[in-house]
Amino acid sequence: MQPLTNRSKVVVNKKMSLYEKIYLPAILSGMMITMSHFFRKKPTIQYPEQKREFSGTYRGQHVLKRDENGAERCTACGLCAVACPAEAITMVAAERKKGEEKLYREEKYAATYEINMLRCIFCGDCEDACPKEAIFLTDRTVKPENNRGSFFYAKDILVEGTEKEKRIDVTRRQTAAVLEFKKHKEFDHNR
Amino acid sequence: MALQTYIIYKLILVLVVFAFTMLIAMYSTYAERKVAGFLQDRLGPNRAGWFGILQPVADAVKLFMKEETIPSVSNKTLFIIGPALSLLTACMTGVVIPWGTTITLFGENFPLQIADVNIGILYLFGVVSIGVYGIMIGGWASNNKYSLLGAVRASSQMISYEVAMGLSIIALIMTTGTLSVGQIAAQQHGWHWNVLVQPLGCLIFIICAFAETNRAPFDLPECEQELVGGYHTEYSSMKMGFYLFAEYINMFISATVISTFYFGGYNMPFIGRFVHDANLLTLCGVVFLFAKIFFGIFFFMWVRWTLPRFRYDQLMNLGWKALIPLSILNIVLTGAWMMRHEIMAYLNF
Numbered sequence: 001m002q003p004l005t006n007r008s009k010v011v012v013n014k015k016m017s018l019y020e021k022i023y024l025p026a027i028l029s030g031m032m033i034t035m036s037h038f039f040r041k042k043p044t045i046q047y048p049e050q051k052r053e054f055s056g057t058y059r060g061q062h063v064l065k066r067d068e069n070g071a072e073r074c075t076a077c078g079l080c081a082v083a084c085p086a087e088a089i090t091m092v093a094a095e096r097k098k099g100e101e102k103l104y105r106e107e108k109y110a111a112t113y114e115i116n117m118l119r120c121i122f123c124g125d126c127e128d129a130c131p132k133e134a135i136f137l138t139d140r141t142v143k144p145e146n147n148r149g150s151f152f153y154a155k156d157i158l159v160e161g162t163e164k165e166k167r168i169d170v171t172r173r174q175t176a177a178v179l180e181f182k183k184h185k186e187f188d189h190n191r
Numbered sequence: 192m193a194l195q196t197y198i199i200y201k202l203i204l205v206l207v208v209f210a211f212t213m214l215i216a217m218y219s220t221y222a223e224r225k226v227a228g229f230l231q232d233r234l235g236p237n238r239a240g241w242f243g244i245l246q247p248v249a250d251a252v253k254l255f256m257k258e259e260t261i262p263s264v265s266n267k268t269l270f271i272i273g274p275a276l277s278l279l280t281a282c283m284t285g286v287v288i289p290w291g292t293t294i295t296l297f298g299e300n301f302p303l304q305i306a307d308v309n310i311g312i313l314y315l316f317g318v319v320s321i322g323v324y325g326i327m328i329g330g331w332a333s334n335n336k337y338s339l340l341g342a343v344r345a346s347s348q349m350i351s352y353e354v355a356m357g358l359s360i361i362a363l364i365m366t367t368g369t370l371s372v373g374q375i376a377a378q379q380h381g382w383h384w385n386v387l388v389q390p391l392g393c394l395i396f397i398i399c400a401f402a403e404t405n406r407a408p409f410d411l412p413e414c415e416q417e418l419v420g421g422y423h424t425e426y427s428s429m430k431m432g433f434y435l436f437a438e439y440i441n442m443f444i445s446a447t448v449i450s451t452f453y454f455g456g457y458n459m460p461f462i463g464r465f466v467h468d469a470n471l472l473t474l475c476g477v478v479f480l481f482a483k484i485f486f487g488i489f490f491f492m493w494v495r496w497t498l499p500r501f502r503y504d505q506l507m508n509l510g511w512k513a514l515i516p517l518s519i520l521n522i523v524l525t526g527a528w529m530m531r532h533e534i535m536a537y538l539n540f
Contacts, residue, residue, distance in 0.1 A: 024394075027498060034230045034497045044234045 059137040063168040070162040073134035076110035083129035088119035117151040136170040216439040226492040254432040266332040273329025274433035280322040281440035287311035291477040311372035330422035341421030345412035351510040356399035358518035359392040362525040376456030386453040393453040400445040407495035446487025
């Protein structure tokens with residue numbers, strides 16, 4: 001069989017020589033190995049102070065995007081809820097009234113939109129399903145809470161702010177390649 | 192020396208030795224975790240205080256706050272006596288250790304040794320042997336099969352290794368010609384360290400010291416995989432703390448005894464050339480002794496985090512079939528070397 005590494009050793013039942021039987025040389029060499037580890041640089045990341053950078057495609061807490069004018073992109077079509085394998089998303093749709101054009105981009109919007117963060121498995125299928133580029137997973141992590149109720153994230157948490165500094169950047173996930181891929185309806189993902 | 196001065200000086204010495212023993216045992220727990228971390232490419236505790244320096248305090252607070260449980264089926268008196276005896280015997284051994292030569296203050300000489308008993312080595316062995324009772328009683332009183340197995344292992348292990356340890360010490364006594372720990376330390380002035388005279392005896396003694404303190408690779412009495420926690424499975428709160436503390440004090444005392452018996456104790460070669468004040472020389476001696484002790488403790492930890500645990504039959508084989516014959520051989524060789532002129536004369540050379 002092809003060995004995976006060059007470190008494998010064939011076990012033989014040979015008698016140990018006196019040098020091996022004394023054990024002490026082997027123990028000393030073992031102790032030298034541990035000592036070399038003593039002075040090695042530690043890979044520890046001191047978490048609250050130091051944070052490891054997330055990968056560009058990290059799937060964390062969701063965001064409901066607004067368009068460039070600050071209107072919510074979500075039209076409450078429900079495709080994300082259908083796509084969700086954990087059935088974590090619920091929403092109630094409502095019709096846009098006159099004078100609300102600044103708030104909602106399309107004629108229909110989500111009056112309530114909730115994600116149960118305890119059910120969510122952060123697969124990103126909602127993001128794939130969304131035809132309006134409204135929902136994205138971001139590199140933010142879901143905060144720990146003391147009670148289950150706090151994990152029902154409603155629109156007050158999910159929707160990004162209108163101000164420029166409160167906008168959530170999703171360019172790392174919404175790349176040109178992703179947009180190109182989403183155009184092809186023949187892929188199973190985009191149906 | 193007046194009686195009052197004598198009593199006060201001895202009391203102060205006892206308190207200082209006790210406080211230092213406790214402090215070192217306390218920080219040994221911290222050092223153990225830190226050394227373990229570093230040897231395994233981790234950092235160890237570093238949150239409580241600067242570099243985690245307050246970790247032992249936090250541990251002590253935790254242990255004191257924990258609920259104290261005594262199993263209803265246990266023998267309550269013995270259950271309490273067990274850890275107390277363990278800690279007591281661990282603290283008693285520091286009495287005969289010479290921590291330095293003498294300090295001269297106000298025209299009086301104060302030797303830095305609590306009691307220079309002329310049979311100090313016997314005293315040490317006696318007290319260390321009682322230490323096994325703490326484990327044995329605790330394990331028995333818990334009324335738990337894991338505890339009992341741990342206690343049985345501990346006692347049989349300590350009895351087997353005490354033989355080899357005693358035999359290796361006999362060779363040392365033959366060369367030094369005294370049972371007084373103070374004199375053994377004083378004899379090793381300059382380069383006359385006993386390890387150079389008795390290398391084999393020193394090796395056997397160190398190995399046995401590992402077994403006596405129940406440290407890895409001989410920590411079978413408390414091996415988690417087979418015996419949950421060994422003899423202290425049923426213990427909680429500060430009683431558990433007492434057992435752990437006793438183990439670290441034993442380690443400290445073992446390191447002290449090894450450095451006093453074999454590595455010159457408070458002696459350091461060439462220091463007399465640089466330091467001429469007698470008191471300063473004594474203090475330097477104390478510092479050297481503690482440097483040796485700390486290295487000894489580090490060595491204990493280093494070995495613990497390098498070697499895997501022995502199997503029980505391997506442990507017994509090593510003790511009875513390797514170490515005891517070797518130590519007897521050591522005695523014979525030492526005797527032959529001491530009697531070499533007589534032997535030569537007898538053989539008409």
